[in-house]
Structures are given as structure tokens and as C-alpha cells.
Amino acid sequence: MTIPSSSCVAIRNLSFAWPGQAAVLEIPELTIANGEHVIVRGASGSGKSTLLSLLAGINTPQQGQLQVLGHAFEKLSGSQRDRVRADDIGYIFQQFNLLPYLTAVDNVLLACQFSAKRRQRLRQAGQSPRQRATELLQHLGLDKQQQTQPAHQLSVGQQQRVAAARALLGQPALLIADEPTSALDSDRRDEFIQLLFRECQAQQTSLIFVTHDDSLVSHFPRHIELTQLQAEVNHA
């Protein structure tokens, strides 16, 4: 089966099992186009975070093809996949993974510290990393004073916005978000999703958002049910 080169993600006959376990993911086919905003739903334990770890190049499938942003991840070494992730993939973790004693803006700047490519894209856009970090935080609703506060002094909602700004700094082609709204009430969840969409659209970043929260589905133009995706192979 040929993989379209313009796709953001293309999976063919993928199989992944954690050591000593049966396969948790068996996906015959999945294509996500560049610039798409997709929500992936599935029950707890269905393999959503596992799928994201493959898309981010943290783990690799035992079988099948996994192309992300034109890279055949199944053929790359761990360090080559780390490079793609540092340069071109933003990741918002469930628990945000902020450094508690760094300020909000310094947490955001970490994204550029490990990637000359992100710094270069900002230079080309005529901005320093700090200027853009401040702008992103402002767009996501953190005022000047909050931007200079250590992360551990911020509310959960504010920390989530810092994590989003960090993932978006330096214009990655793909943003992956693993249930980043689970700690918020529904009004704040909706507001956060709208802000995320706006920033992704402004910098043409594809978005893959994982959740078990059905109420978020209506915000997304495309939704993928993980169990259905896998059922195709289970019922073949």
C-alpha cells in the first residue's frame, strides 16, 4: 500500500505490544492530512497514550509502517526520532511536565533550547524565542505578572496554557495533546480548545488531541474512535 507523501501521519498495518503483553494496537490504516485537527477517543486503557507515544517517536511498532511528517519512524534510530520530535512535534502531556521552579516564560523557552530548527524558524519570522514565548502566553491568556511567576504558583488552568505555549513555540508542524483538559471544568475546557485551535491555525500546525471526554468531540472537524479503528482488523 502506498503512503501519500503529503500526509502528516500515515499508518499501514501497524502492530504494537508492550513487552510480555498481547498487542494493544493493531491499526490497518490511518491517514491524517497536514493541517487537520483530529480528536482521538477511546475508553481508558484502549491504547490512546500508547498511540501518541508511537506518533511522537518515543516507541516504535513491532510491525507495519508509521510515517510521521514524511519520516518513516519504523526505520529511524531512537536519536533520529528524538530529533524529529524536538524540531517538529509539540507535545502537551497529561500532567503538563513543567519545571516547577522555572517561571512560565522560561518553561516555554525550553522548547527552543533543544532545537536549532525552532530557533531558526523564529529568526525567519523576525522574532526572538523570548518575544514569541511572551506573545504565545499572552494569546493563551496569561498576563505579564503570571508569565514571570514560577510554574508551581500557577493554577492548573494556567499551567495547562504554559504547557500549550511550550509545545507550540517555534512552529512545530504537529501538535499532540494527551488529555490536557481533564482537570478543567467544561467552560474552561471549551475556552482552552478554542485558543488551541486559533494558535494551530495561525501557524498551520496539525493537531491530534486525545481524550475520553465525549463533550469535546463537537469542536473537532474529524474524530477517530480508537476501538473502531482497531475493530477493522479484529473483524477481518
Ligand SMILES: Nc1ncnc2c1ncn2[C@@H]1O[C@H](COP(=O)(O)OP(=O)(O)OP(=O)(O)O)[C@@H](O)[C@H]1O
Ligand atoms: N509503559 C508501559 N509499559 C507496559 N504497559 C503499558 C505501558 N503503558 C501502557 N501500558 C498498557 O497498555 C494499555 C493501554 O494503555 P494506555 O495508557 O495507552 O491507554 P489509554 O487509552 O491512554 O488509557 P487512559 O485513558 O486511562 O489514559 C494498558 O493495558 C496499559 O497497562
